Amino acid sequence: MVGLSRPLRIGNREFAWGSRTYVMGIVNVTPDSFSGDGVTDLKRAVAQAQAMERDGADLVDVGGESTRPETWSGPGLPAEQEAARVLPVIAALRGVLSVPISIDTYKAEVAAAAIGAGADLVNDVWGLRRDPKMAATVGAAGVPVIVMHNQQGTEYQALISDIRESLEESVGLAVRAGVAVERIICDPGIGFGKTREQNLEIIRRLSDFRGLGHPILIGPSRKSFIGKTLDLPVDERLEGTAAAVALSIAGGADMVRVHDVGAMVRVVRMADAVVRGA
Numbered sequence: 001m002v003g004l005s006r007p008l009r010i011g012n013r014e015f016a017w018g019s020r021t022y023v024m025g026i027v028n029v030t031p032d033s034f035s036g037d038g039v040t041d042l043k044r045a046v047a048q049a050q051a052m053e054r055d056g057a058d059l060v061d062v063g064g065e066s067t068r069p070e071t072w073s074g075p076g077l078p079a080e081q082e083a084a085r086v087l088p089v090i091a092a093l094r095g096v097l098s099v100p101i102s103i104d105t106y107k108a109e110v111a112a113a114a115i116g117a118g119a120d121l122v123n124d125v126w127g128l129r130r131d132p133k134m135a136a137t138v139g140a141a142g143v144p145v146i147v148m149h150n151q152q153g154t155e156y157q158a159l160i161s162d163i164r165e166s167l168e169e170s171v172g173l174a175v176r177a178g179v180a181v182e183r184i185i186c187d188p189g190i191g192f193g194k195t196r197e198q199n200l201e202i203i204r205r206l207s208d209f210r211g212l213g214h215p216i217l218i219g220p221s222r223k224s225f226i227g228k229t230l231d232l233p234v235d236e237r238l239e240g241t242a243a244a245v246a247l248s249i250a251g252g253a254d255m256v257r258v259h260d261v262g263a264m265v266r267v268v269r270m271a272d273a274v275v276r277g278a
Contacts, residue, residue, distance in 0.1 A: 004215060004254075005184045010059060010144055011120035013102030015255075017215045020278045022255040023266045024102065025060045029085045033058075045089045046096065053099050056265035060097065061123055061257060062086050063104030067192070079109040081126035086110065087117045094118030100145070108133035115141045125192065126150050128169030128177075139177030146217055147171060149189035158206050159198055162187050165202065167212060186214045190244075191223040193264065199225035203244055208253030219257035220244035220266075238263060246271040 007016045015022055027049050049060045064085035065077040086103065093101055094117065101115035102105050102121040108131045111122050120143060127147040128135040138145045147170035149163045156162045167186045188202050188209055199220075209216050220226065226240035227233065238260055245256050245264055249271040258264040272278040 002022050004213060008144060008182060012098070013058065013100055015058070015215075016277075017254050018187070020272050020276060021100075021249050021253060021270055022058040023056060023261060023265055024217070024219075024255055024257040024258050025049070025055075025057035025261045026050070026257060027060050027062045028064045028066075029062060031065045042088055042092060042196070046092050049089075049093050049097060052261040055262035057186050058255075058263045059100040059102055059121070060093070061102040062093070062119070063088055063123075064110070067125065067151070079106050079107045081115050082107065083110050085112055089115055090117040090119050106130040106134065108137040112137050112141065115143060118145070121146065123187075123232070124148065124187070127166065128173045129170060130211065135173045135177035135179075139223065142183065144183040145174055145179055146185040146187055147174060148187035148192065151193035154193055154195050154198060156198070157183055159201055160205050164209060164212060167209075171212070176260075182212075184214050185217050186212050187217040187219065187257075190218055190220045194225075196225040196228045199223065200229075203247055203251065204227060206248055206253060207254065210252050215254040216252060217257060218248045218253045219253040220248065221258040221260070242267045250275050 004017050007014045015023055027045055039106055050187050051062055064082040065245050073137065100120040102123045103111055103119040103120060105111050106124050106126040113133060122138050123146040124134060124144055125148045127149060135159045147167060153273045171184055175181055190199050190202060222234050226237045226244065230240050245267050248256060
């Protein structure tokens with residue numbers, strides 16, 4: 001459990017796993033975000049991130065490509081276009097934020113440029129498996145990485161063990177590329193290649209992923225499984241997100257990735273008080 005036993009330094013902050021649950025705020029620099037919160041104006045993106053820091057976010061995650069189903073099934077956004085969206089935001093945030101900045105991308109070219117602009121962490125929704133250059137890029141940069149489970153389709157032989165096996169392969173890619181084992185965070189990929197029932201099972205059995213020996217991030221915020229369960233549109237999923245976040249913490253989540261930072265920081269603090277005695 002080396003990945004959990006040592007604090008992880010991301011940027012200028014130390015993350016001591018097990019002491020409390022950390023909150024990652026989502027900054028979508030996209031015109032077509034599934035959650036409806038995408039911004040394309042630099043000043044608005046910076047203001048959004050600053051508000052998240054004030055509300056208690058421990059780090060912010062900047063993404064330039066939508067993952068909504070109707071856009072995700074295509075060829076993907078060209079790297080040049082994605083970089084043009086995220087680099088000005090990251091560069092501007094570097095000068096005004098004290099919390100670490102994560103780049104949400106699966107493209108090595110974008111990751112390298114984002115790190116050069118000031119990103120402290122790479123969040124790869126394809127677990128270093130989509131771009132063959134990504135693992136080497138992260139390893140050479142010496143930054144921590146989040147590897148997420150993702151797949152086309154929703155067919156599994158055994159949901160939890162299949163996801164664990166895939167994450168173990170992603171961890172192996174990172175380690176072989178020179179990423180220190182304690183600098184790898186695992187994400188089971190809520191909402192990516194899963195049905196509503198499968199997403200609920202992941203939260204129900206989140207403790208099964210502790211055996212990976214790495215910190216666990218989970219991102220249920222505003223996802224469609226909440227909308228399907230409660231029959232609510234994306235802008236009315238705050239309570240469902242809160243329930244998913246609290247139950248994920250009870251299951252062992254170390255970090256949660258959310259849109260509504262202020263509300264979720266309060267949820268996290270209350271859940272931590274019960275679960276961790278924090």
